[in-house]
Amino acid sequence: MKLKNILLSFLVQVTLSTTFSEPINKKFPKNFIWGTATASYQVEGGWQDDGKGESNWDHFTHTYPDHIANGDNGDIACDSYHKYLEDVELLKDLGANFYRFSLSWSRILPTGNADEVNQAGVDYYKNLISALKSNGIEPFVTLFHWDLPQALEDQGGWPNTDLLVEKFADYARLAFSLFGDDVKNWMTFNEAKQTCQLGYGYGVFAPGVNSDGIDSYKCAHTVLKSHARAYHIYDEEFRPTQNGRVSMVVDTDWFEPASDSDQDKEAAERKIQFNFGWYANAIYHPDGNYPQVMIDRIAERSQREGFEQSRLPAFTPEEVNYIKGTYDFFALNTYTTTMVQWSDDWEIGTPGYDADISVTTWQDSSWNSSASGWLKVVPWGTRKLLNWIDQTYNHPEIVITENGFSDHGELEDGGRVNYYLEYLSNILQAILDDGVNVTGYTAWSLMDNFEWLSGYTEKFGLHQVDFGNPDRPRTAKSSAEYYKKVISTRCLVDVCED
Ligand SMILES: *[C@@H]1O[C@H](CO)[C@@H](O)[C@H](O)[C@H]1NC(C)=O
Numbered sequence: 001m002k003l004k005n006i007l008l009s010f011l012v013q014v015t016l017s018t019t020f021s022e023p024i025n026k027k028f029p030k031n032f033i034w035g036t037a038t039a040s041y042q043v044e045g046g047w048q049d050d051g052k053g054e055s056n057w058d059h060f061t062h063t064y065p066d067h068i069a070n071g072d073n074g075d076i077a078c079d080s081y082h083k084y085l086e087d088v089e090l091l092k093d094l095g096a097n098f099y100r101f102s103l104s105w106s107r108i109l110p111t112g113n114a115d116e117v118n119q120a121g122v123d124y125y126k127n128l129i130s131a132l133k134s135n136g137i138e139p140f141v142t143l144f145h146w147d148l149p150q151a152l153e154d155q156g157g158w159p160n161t162d163l164l165v166e167k168f169a170d171y172a173r174l175a176f177s178l179f180g181d182d183v184k185n186w187m188t189f190n191e192a193k194q195t196c197q198l199g200y201g202y203g204v205f206a207p208g209v210n211s212d213g214i215d216s217y218k219c220a221h222t223v224l225k226s227h228a229r230a231y232h233i234y235d236e237e238f239r240p241t242q243n244g245r246v247s248m249v250v251d252t253d254w255f256e257p258a259s260d261s262d263q264d265k266e267a268a269e270r271k272i273q274f275n276f277g278w279y280a281n282a283i284y285h286p287d288g289n290y291p292q293v294m295i296d297r298i299a300e301r302s303q304r305e306g307f308e309q310s311r312l313p314a315f316t317p318e319e320v321n322y323i324k325g326t327y328d329f330f331a332l333n334t335y336t337t338t339m340v341q342w343s344d345d346w347e348i349g350t351p352g353y354d355a356d357i358s359v360t361t362w363q364d365s366s367w368n369s370s371a372s373g374w375l376k377v378v379p380w381g382t383r384k385l386l387n388w389i390d391q392t393y394n395h396p397e398i399v400i401t402e403n404g405f406s407d408h409g410e411l412e413d414g415g416r417v418n419y420y421l422e423y424l425s426n427i428l429q430a431i432l433d434d435g436v437n438v439t440g441y442t443a444w445s446l447m448d449n450f451e452w453l454s455g456y457t458e459k460f461g462l463h464q465v466d467f468g469n470p471d472r473p474r475t476a477k478s479s480a481e482y483y484k485k486v487i488s489t490r491c492l493v494d495v496c497e498d
């Protein structure tokens, strides 16, 4: 650590309060951009319309309905496949500058292979993009938000590194060539940690593979290589004519040390490196590669477990250089905070990601709740996280690509209004008082939608969707009114200083 950074982090520690502070009455910068987000499987429905192929989430929800609340699935979801023009109207009414949505790979390429294009799927996204553009809304497009063509899952999915890197590269190239004249902001992957650790580690998300600390690491390795391939393809074949931006969305909580002790601080730093640095370091850190603490600890534990080599795959020096710096802005999803306490190294036994980290974590019982067990309302944590990213990754431009709150879908959603008010206030303090370069914000989500294992029981929308009605009508909640006001005034409270 450089002396400047040591001083800075000391300053941040003492000046950032961990308690509630009044929302600030200053304005967001003039060029700050505002949007909302969704994801294909969570909103589109039309799961087998017009030639769409099966995705791993179609397969998972149909095969294991008992793994999802009320046995629900995304077969119809918000029916955005048919109602996208209404979605664009909602965005227009909010005054959103951009809409972040994802492409369903298997809607465009039913078998996952780029030589078999489903024209109806291409047309759907062309129509959506053109409706956005003609209403002055920029499309922010995610290539992969968790729904993999089942045909590729059947061949091993993300842990099959050689196959998936090639398939993703072909898919990315096709997407850039089809949509890149209109799409200037691309995100390759959304929260790949959820796919890798929940899908191939704990085995609770699609495809339900239980290979914690082995396949989950292989999956991440594939994702990082695939992202870098897509970035370089864009750089070489498309950037000269399309001149857009490409990044990868990484998600994390803020991890707050349980005390001021050096051990708890070390534990919290280790936790964020395993949780966030696992994906962010190779791309966003000036040195690239996995965080050293991951490389060292996983190698050491693997050896004691009797593995011949580390369970964490290694990048060659050429690969480190190839992946390093493959971003045009820092794309961050964040929702909450977790406390971290130092613990003795967990015993050697079954290999696993949490044992590799060996820390104790919890959320404070005094923090406000949401409808999601993992999501507590901790606005100050986001300001600390933004400062940590600013210092760790050399003052990048940051776009917050997701942030939001869940309840049970009520129209008078005061909890959500309060969440946006307080989180945005802390983000604004990070910008104005701490000099962190946050240039955009994305509310998750435009509307209530299919919340993965929780089905339709946890609602994140600015708009309510009536899932009991075949027409899936959308209704603005109080939070939509609030967000609309924030976008038009750049002010979080009734009156702001000029
Ligand atoms: C917790 O919820 C209460 C009631 O909605 C609200 O007044 C308070 O500001 C919230 N606190 C935080 C930190 O969000």
Ligand SMILES: *[C@@H]1O[C@H](CO)[C@@H](O)[C@H](O)[C@H]1NC(C)=O
Residues within 6 Å of the ligand: 396, 397, 435, 437
């Ligand atoms: C933020 O990032 C943008 C894009 O790189 C840059 O133009 C701008 O100068 C940066 N602002 C600050 C305050 O660093």
